[in-house]
Amino acid sequence: MKIVVVGATGTIGKAVSEALGSRHEIVKVGKTRGDLQVDITDAASIHKLFERTGRFDALICTAGKVHFGELSKMTEKEMQIGLKDKLMGQVNLVLIGRDHMNDGGSFTLTAGVLSHDPIRYGACASLVNGALESFTRAAAIELTRGLRINVVSPGVLVESLPTFGPYFLGHDAVPGSRVANAYVKSVEGLLTGQVLEVL
Numbered sequence: 001m002k003i004v005v006v007g008a009t010g011t012i013g014k015a016v017s018e019a020l021g022s023r024h025e026i027v028k029v030g031k032t033r034g035d036l037q038v039d040i041t042d043a044a045s046i047h048k049l050f051e052r053t054g055r056f057d058a059l060i061c062t063a064g065k066v067h068f069g070e071l072s073k074m075t076e077k078e079m080q081i082g083l084k085d086k087l088m089g090q091v092n093l094v095l096i097g098r099d100h101m102n103d104g105g106s107f108t109l110t111a112g113v114l115s116h117d118p119i120r121y122g123a124c125a126s127l128v129n130g131a132l133e134s135f136t137r138a139a140a141i142e143l144t145r146g147l148r149i150n151v152v153s154p155g156v157l158v159e160s161l162p163t164f165g166p167y168f169l170g171h172d173a174v175p176g177s178r179v180a181n182a183y184v185k186s187v188e189g190l191l192t193g194q195v196l197e198v199l
Contacts, residue, residue, distance in 0.1 A: 140193025
């Protein structure tokens, strides 16, 4: 299969590319690095990406920013970071990408544990992750041509503890290799409309 991995240069993206790379053609996409570049906050950039990739069999997105901060100081501006980047960036990859995907192909998006296990400073992430899970369930019942969609919802990664550990006190971290397996299951299996939790 030809698999487009958006966010391939990040922590999860690297693990996913490694897990699938021995069996499939991986097109590694990043914001500034990788085989190709895309700004997922810009629909025109997404259109250009798919013009360059040509048709493909699967798309995985492990990219997307959210704002971490105190709710008492949060405004629409901070919320919009997650809504425009991690949420609508991934939604637009589906809305635009479906026309470039081969029949029977699959989308795998990325949400996270905060959709159902909130933390202090994580209101934006919880909002976005919950919306991605709901979008996935709804999109699955309407996609045509045998297209599938799932979303992986991991806990904090062991590899990400140096950066995000202080936000996730008391959470059991999961290794990137375990998280990558959920993407393998989504791409190489037959599930659709599923939230694949890795905790």
